[in-house]
Amino acid sequence: MNVDIAANLARIKQDIAAAARKVNRDPADIKLIVVTKTRDVATIQEAIAAGAERIGENKVQEIQDKYDQISSGVEWHMIGHLQTNKVKYIIDKVDLFHSLDRISLAAELNARAQKPVNVLVQVNISKEESKFGIEAEAAIDFIKQVANDYPMVKIKGLMTIAPYVDEPEETRPIFRQLRTLASEIKALAIPGVEMEELSMGMTNDYLIAVEEGASMVRIGTAIFGPR
Ligand SMILES: *Cc1c(COP(=O)(O)O)cnc(C)c1O
Secondary structure (H helix, E strand, O other): OOOOHHHHHHHHHHHHHHHHHHOOOOHHHOEEEEEOOOOOHHHHHHHHHOOOOEEEEOOHHHHHHHHHHOOOOOEEEEOOOOOHHHHHHHOOOOOEEEEEOOHHHHHHHHHHOOOOEEEEEEEOOOOOOOOOOEOHHHHHHHHHHHHHHOOOEEEEEEEOOOOOOOOHHHHHHHHHHHHHHHHHHHHHOOOOOOOOEEEOOOOOOHHHHHHOOOOEEEEOHHHHOOO
16 A cells, blocks of 8 residues: 555645634644554654654554654654553653543552653543543543642643544534533633643544644544555
């Protein structure tokens, strides 16, 4: 399969910028997480050479396998479900954990941290699709508890995964709900909690997510082709 990674990256960045301008957002406020799960190191290096600055992986094993072979200077984002007993293998490698969804994980991150650990809280807005993520109704109490009990865990925002649908427009209400929830939380001004990041949008729906306020989009297939 012949995929022009550089051309895909350039086109996606242009499309993100256009979607941002459409709703009077600054394109510079949207960060592209290049999702490299299942891709080999040579392919990832090619993406980095083409300007990828943030790598997203969803398995601990893949981060362990690839980390030392990838040039420093890129950010590592753990975007997948994280088992508590595997935190120790990647805590010193990951710049942002996108999927904090339970107290036991916050406790483990806090216990293992040598420096503050940046996290997003994964919220399960569309309940049928994913078994992971905290329910929206429980998010505020959860965030207050983490902020209070686990000082090394720094909440930077929220993340969600929308269900795959043929018509991306249908995901709009999900992204809007996440943004609304983030504003509610921000208004509470919980000490130690920031609500600047909204990680939402993948290959199928990232333009809708940008229109609805995403600060991070996580894109794999549109850059590298089908997995
Ligand atoms: C795989 C994955 C993505 C990227 O999906 P694509 O459809 O390939 O863009 C984004 N977020 C999460 C959590 C993923 O697991």
